[in-house]
Amino acid sequence: MPTPAGLKELDIVIAGAGPAGLAAARLLHLNGVGVKVLERDADRSARTQGGSLDLGEDGGLRVLAAAGLAGEFTRLARPQGQRTSYFDTDGNLLLATDESDEDEVRPEIDRLQLRSLLLDSLLAGTVEWGRALTSVERRGERWRLTLAQGETVDADLVIGADGIGSRTRPAVAREAPVYTGVTFIAGEITHPRPGSYAAEVVGEGSGLVLGHDKAFLCQRNGDRSIRVYFAQRRAEDPSRATGTTLADPDFIRRELDREFADWAPKMRGILDEVEAKFVWWPLYTVPTEQRWAARSGLTLVGDAAHVMPPFTGQGVNMGLLDALVLVTALTSPDHVDVDSAIAAYEAEMLPRMADAVAATHAAQDLLLSPEGPAGLLALATSGRGQC
Numbered sequence: 001m002p003t004p005a006g007l008k009e010l011d012i013v014i015a016g017a018g019p020a021g022l023a024a025a026r027l028l029h030l031n032g033v034g035v036k037v038l039e040r041d042a043d044r045s046a047r048t049q050g051g052s053l054d055l056g057e058d059g060g061l062r063v064l065a066a067a068g069l070a071g072e073f074t075r076l077a078r079p080q081g082q083r084t085s086y087f088d089t090d091g092n093l094l095l096a097t098d099e100s101d102e103d104e105v106r107p108e109i110d111r112l113q114l115r116s117l118l119l120d121s122l123l124a125g126t127v128e129w130g131r132a133l134t135s136v137e138r139r140g141e142r143w144r145l146t147l148a149q150g151e152t153v154d155a156d157l158v159i160g161a162d163g164i165g166s167r168t169r170p171a172v173a174r175e176a177p178v179y180t181g182v183t184f185i186a187g188e189i190t191h192p193r194p195g196s197y198a199a200e201v202v203g204e205g206s207g208l209v210l211g212h213d214k215a216f217l218c219q220r221n222g223d224r225s226i227r228v229y230f231a232q233r234r235a236e237d238p239s240r241a242t243g244t245t246l247a248d249p250d251f252i253r254r255e256l257d258r259e260f261a262d263w264a265p266k267m268r269g270i271l272d273e274v275e276a277k278f279v280w281w282p283l284y285t286v287p288t289e290q291r292w293a294a295r296s297g298l299t300l301v302g303d304a305a306h307v308m309p310p311f312t313g314q315g316v317n318m319g320l321l322d323a324l325v326l327v328t329a330l331t332s333p334d335h336v337d338v339d340s341a342i343a344a345y346e347a348e349m350l351p352r353m354a355d356a357v358a359a360t361h362a363a364q365d366l367l368l369s370p371e372g373p374a375g376l377l378a379l380a381t382s383g384r385g386q387c
Contacts, residue, residue, distance in 0.1 A: 007033045007330060007338070013145060013155040015136075015168050017041070017127050019060075020302030020319035021161030022118035025126055026067045027327040037122075038145070038153065040132035040162075044119055051219045051227035052078075053114060054106040059317025061105070063324045072117055077107035078222060083205030086376065089263040094210075094373055095380055106313070108205070110222045114316075133167045136160075136298070143298060157338060158298045159326070161319075164242065164284055166304035172292045173300075177284040177307050179236040180361075182368055184217075184281035185252065187274035189226040197266050198273045202226050209267055210373040214260065216270060228274055229281070230256055233368055236282060244280040252278045283309045283364075288357045290350055299342045301326060306353040311363035314356045322349055 012028070014021045017039035025035050041047060055061050055073075064073045086095040109117075119127065132148040136158060145153045160168025164177055192199045201207035202218040209216040217229040246252050253271045260268050285308045299305075302319030326345040335341040369375050 010156040016162035023323035037127040038131040063320040160300040160304045180283045184229040186279045246278040312360045
């Protein structure tokens with residue numbers, strides 16, 4: 001492979017226009033390196049992208065600063081989004097935290113706003129929409145990407161940023177993501193009623209209602225809407241793909257109301273406030289310790305590399321950091337060629353993510369415990385920190 005100094009002569013393809021892929025494209029652009037981003041979504045507004053994200057100083061904030069986007073992020077971010085309240089199933093407030101309880105500043109930004117911020121920083125035409133990837137194969141010295149339309153794209157360097165169902169991951173990793181045993185059923189309260197109970201629970205940040213192996217997770221968005229996740233430990237349902245819209249909202253409300261029957265009526269009433277259709281969201285993860293095969297001219301970032309549950313807020317931060325570490329290695333004169341740069345990136349990323357994945361598994365077990373919120377309270381009062 002050519003040296004990093006020859007990156008400008010390479011055909012570089014990034015699979016996926018999520019935060020990690022777009023950050024990699026932006027950072028390469030700042031180094032004078034052109035890329036092509038292939039994205040399955042039909043356009044930038046095809047999906048809502050979900051709720052809010054909190055970016056940390058050593059993760060997302062550091063990367064956005066390197067990308068020259070810190071000022072625009074500050075304009076959009078919500079520092080008050082760090083406030084979190086924890087309740088029991090009778091509605092009693094157990095614990096409240098804010099930015100003063102955190103080890104670092106972690107302002108919130110809506111997922112769609114973050115994606116738009118990164119998209120707007122790229123040259124027009126960098127992202128090719130409606131280009132769903134079906135396979136990646138080695139062809140001689142290059143990679144061939146086959147798209148759903150039957151077209152093919154050849155590349156010298158492929159950066160897989162195509163999420164949990166990554167088509168690039170099988171080229172380097174034996175282990176596919178596995179189900180964690182927890183499923184979210186997500187809904188949205190687009191126009192919370194003044195004084196509604198959901199608004200009281202969430203405040204300006206997040207509200208978590210913790211039961212026995214169940215939880216309501218409520219999150220305020222920048223447009224004042226509230227994203228609600230009904231989290232349960234349950235068997236995997238292969239008949240429903242991630243992101244499936246559940247066709248009968250009233251049926252889902254009745255089923256959830258039955259499953260949460262021992263919760264206070266005002267808690268179950270949050271179900272009635274959800275206005276949009278419910279979405280099926282099972283949680284997946286990769287092993288804490290991953291074993292990757294070296295592949296010339298191909299690597300992974302973000303969820304394609306290390307999808308994990310969202311309970312520590314590290315997914316997007318680590319994905320953005322992947323992009324920075326990878327591009328820094330690719331453009332550094334310290335590496336004799338692209339493959340040695342990729343090897344250096346993976347040597348940093350895989351151990352870093354082993355710790356992050358282990359931490360989020362621990363957080364999931366704390367928040368969705370058969371003992372209810374007892375473990376969280378014990379941790380908070382022990383002086384050893386909190387989730």
